[in-house]
Amino acid sequence: MSILVDETTKVIVQGITGREGAFHTERMLEYGTKVVGGVSPKKRGQTFLGIPIFGTVSEAVRETGAQASCIFVSPMNAKDAIIEAVDSGIKLIVCITEGVPIHDMLIVKNLIREKGVILIGPNTPGVISPERCKIGVMAGHIHKRGNVGVISRSGTLSYEVVSQLTDLNIGQSTCVGIGGDPVVGMRFVDVLELFEKDGETEFIVLIGEIGGSMEQEAAEFYKKSMSKPMCAYVAGYGAPREKKMGHAGAIIMGEKESAEAKIEALESSGIFVVRSLAEIGETVKRLLYS
Amino acid sequence: MRIHEYQAKKILSEYSILVPPGFTVLSENELEEVANTLGFPLVVKAQIHGGGRGKARGIRIVRTIEELRSEVRSLLGKRLVTSQSGEEGKYVGKVLVETFEEVKEELYLAILVDRDVEGIRLIASKKGGVNIEDVFREDPSLILTELIDPRYGLLPYKIRRVFFSLGLDFALLEPFSALCEKLYRAFLEKECLLCEINPLAHVPNKGFVAIDAKMVIDDNALFRHKDLAEMYDPTQEDSRELNARASGINYVRLKGNVGCVANGAGLAMATMDLVRMAGKEPANFLDVGGGATKEMVSYGLRLVHSDENVKVIFVNVFGGILRCDTFAMGFKDASPHIYKPVIMRLSGTNAEEGLRIVKETGSAIIVRDLKEALEKLKEIKV
Numbered sequence: 001m002s003i004l005v006d007e008t009t010k011v012i013v014q015g016i017t018g019r020e021g022a023f024h025t026e027r028m029l030e031y032g033t034k035v036v037g038g039v040s041p042k043k044r045g046q047t048f049l050g051i052p053i054f055g056t057v058s059e060a061v062r063e064t065g066a067q068a069s070c071i072f073v074s075p076m077n078a079k080d081a082i083i084e085a086v087d088s089g090i091k092l093i094v095c096i097t098e099g100v101p102i103h104d105m106l107i108v109k110n111l112i113r114e115k116g117v118i119l120i121g122p123n124t125p126g127v128i129s130p131e132r133c134k135i136g137v138m139a140g141h142i143h144k145r146g147n148v149g150v151i152s153r154s155g156t157l158s159y160e161v162v163s164q165l166t167d168l169n170i171g172q173s174t175c176v177g178i179g180g181d182p183v184v185g186m187r188f189v190d191v192l193e194l195f196e197k198d199g200e201t202e203f204i205v206l207i208g209e210i211g212g213s214m215e216q217e218a219a220e221f222y223k224k225s226m227s228k229p230m231c232a233y234v235a236g237y238g239a240p241r242e243k244k245m246g247h248a249g250a251i252i253m254g255e256k257e258s259a260e261a262k263i264e265a266l267e268s269s270g271i272f273v274v275r276s277l278a279e280i281g282e283t284v285k286r287l288l289y290s
Numbered sequence: 291m292r293i294h295e296y297q298a299k300k301i302l303s304e305y306s307i308l309v310p311p312g313f314t315v316l317s318e319n320e321l322e323e324v325a326n327t328l329g330f331p332l333v334v335k336a337q338i339h340g341g342g343r344g345k346a347r348g349i350r351i352v353r354t355i356e357e358l359r360s361e362v363r364s365l366l367g368k369r370l371v372t373s374q375s376g377e378e379g380k381y382v383g384k385v386l387v388e389t390f391e392e393v394k395e396e397l398y399l400a401i402l403v404d405r406d407v408e409g410i411r412l413i414a415s416k417k418g419g420v421n422i423e424d425v426f427r428e429d430p431s432l433i434l435t436e437l438i439d440p441r442y443g444l445l446p447y448k449i450r451r452v453f454f455s456l457g458l459d460f461a462l463l464e465p466f467s468a469l470c471e472k473l474y475r476a477f478l479e480k481e482c483l484l485c486e487i488n489p490l491a492h493v494p495n496k497g498f499v500a501i502d503a504k505m506v507i508d509d510n511a512l513f514r515h516k517d518l519a520e521m522y523d524p525t526q527e528d529s530r531e532l533n534a535r536a537s538g539i540n541y542v543r544l545k546g547n548v549g550c551v552a553n554g555a556g557l558a559m560a561t562m563d564l565v566r567m568a569g570k571e572p573a574n575f576l577d578v579g580g581g582a583t584k585e586m587v588s589y590g591l592r593l594v595h596s597d598e599n600v601k602v603i604f605v606n607v608f609g610g611i612l613r614c615d616t617f618a619m620g621f622k623d624a625s626p627h628i629y630k631p632v633i634m635r636l637s638g639t640n641a642e643e644g645l646r647i648v649k650e651t652g653s654a655i656i657v658r659d660l661k662e663a664l665e666k667l668k669e670i671k672v
Contacts, residue, residue, distance in 0.1 A: 075510060101511035102403055103481045106440045109408045139610055139639065154556020155580070160608050163638065180555060182405040209559055213406050235559035238566055239575075242340075242374075246540040246555025246577045248510060249405070254423065259563075276567050277560040278660030 002129035021072035079104035095121035119185025125155035146171015152207035164281030180247030188218040210236035215262035219269040298503035312388030338380035342372030396489035418489035481511035546571025549594035568667035587620025614644030
């Protein structure tokens with residue numbers, strides 16, 4: 001088992017013929033992901049690496065039976081692409097696009113909540129269940145199949161943590177990049193809920209950062225509804241206020257949005273917070289086998 | 291993106307929200323005409339990004355032309371240091387001169403994107419004129435908020451809920467509702483993260499007047515608002531941050547003396563955390579970006595190096611889409627300009643090749659992993 005995606009997941013790529021879309025479709029295929037179709041209105045009827053290209057998502061779903069979509073369109077087209085996927089019966093949407101306007105996301109988020117569709121991102125590396133399926137842009141080879149679930153707001157930090165784990169021979173059940181924007185589809189708690197129910201996941205690593213209050217939400221949820229061991233890391237200790245630290249969502253507007261406040265909330269819920277990025281792998285090893 | 295008060299007020303008046311009559315002044319020569327048109331008393335307001343202007347004497351009331359001249363002279367072209375500006379202050383390139391409105395009661399009204407509930411929030415308080423976060427800390431019951439579902443818009447009953455808690459005269463319900471609706475339209479159409487009127491005043495015979503206004507626009511939406519993008523004022527930012535952005539690099543200057551260079555926003559933040567773990571202070575946040583070229587890497591390194599506060603540079607790269615050998619080539623290009631010590635950790639894609647190139651330059655302390663980096667950071671004297 002794993003969460004969200006596995007070897008049976010059939011995926012289409014929206015924006016398959018763009019530079020990013022084409023490059024990463026090839027990487028996904030190499031990894032073994034079942035990419036069954038692409039959407040690119042101008043290239044309708046052609047194929048890419050043997051995969052049929054459709055003009056609309058509904059056509060692609062009808063012809064291929066895809067349940068998931070990976071979106072690589074430009075920021076101005078992301079709202080349309082996500083809503084098209086929802087409207088065409090896609091159940092899992094991964095939106096890689098960085099720079100989607102927040103007002104577009106407010107509309108999208110209210111819709112997907114109502115429809116019960118899962119959205120990962122935007123501004124995410126995607127989701128991977130190692131050795132079974134990857135939907136996104138992360139390097140497949142640093143991952144290894146196992147029983148640690150990883151959730152992160154940051155792409156590079158999840159790569160860092162995953163490679164520390166893999167180096168220590170600790171595999172991962174599923175790694176979910178929820179995205180670095182202020183408003184994203186799945187929040188930490190949504191992923192935690194799935195990990196708690198997943199038979200394969202025995203331990204969870206949560207990687208948070210400054211901005212918003214998703215870490216506090218996760219802390220509260222953990223205390224109330226979770227039994228699995230978990231550790232966390234929060235990036236941006238001592239970061240200045242009202243300064244965007246790279247991610248659109250990494251900005252401290254109020255006191256509760258600092259790393260200090262988040263660490264305090266996580267610790268008070270009984271979650272072990274690792275202070276040094278250098279020690280995440282070893283901490284997991286120690287906690288997992290203790 | 292922040293915009294200035296005068297720009298926010300211009301937008302509000304386009305939505306027929308009342309603002310005090312006033313003029314933006316760039317030089318002293320214009321003052322006589324402004325005074326003749328508006329009459330005294332007037333208020334002089336330094337146009338900078340960020341609050342705390344009142345306490346820093348960035349807002350002054352004047353009653354004569356001499357006072358007007360001397361106050362404008364003491365602000366225009368100077369840097370104003372406020373509690374939020376940092377010690378170097380913010381450049382005052384423009385001054386807003388407005389009719390001074392005598393107000394009895396200062397209210398607060400704002401519409402913002404609330405990322406935690408993933409919706410839009412209307413906020414009002416009868417205690418305006420001060421920092422709303424302070425009001426909330428002292429007495430949260432003074433703050434009234436309503437959530438707006440963007441699909442339904444700002445429904446009248448939500449405005450009524452807020453209105454009745456403000457304790458205003460019933461006759462003001464209609465003008466207050468109209469004000470909220472106008473503000474909501476501005477908020478939506480300009481794709482704001484925040485539209486704030488603080489203080490908001492009710493002036494007899496005029497109506498609700500926005501005495502001060504703050505607007506923050508979503509950077510990600512600027513591609514469809516050319517007019518707003520033009521309101522960007524580079525004088526309000528650190529010149530290093532500006533140059534970095536022009537080169538596609540995310541850079542934020544901080545106060546410490548350990549320069550940081552990393553790839554990816556999260557890793558760049560975690561790199562600063564490691565510096566703090568070692569008992570030192572980071573001089574900056576720097577993310578060269580996932581798709582960085584060797585030119586961008588070289589530029590980023592030289593940018594950090596050129597900061598006079600920086601005594602040592604910590605490079606922390608986990609190669610992915612940006613491969614370690616590409617990074618190393620950038621380092622090699624920059625290395626003739628680099629004489630401060632560099633602690634370097636390169637890991638991930640093509641790390642071996644990258645380390646070989648860095649070793650050839652002979653100008654970096656190479657560490658195998660983050661643990662060793664932390665040790666080196668602790669040891670090094672800055």
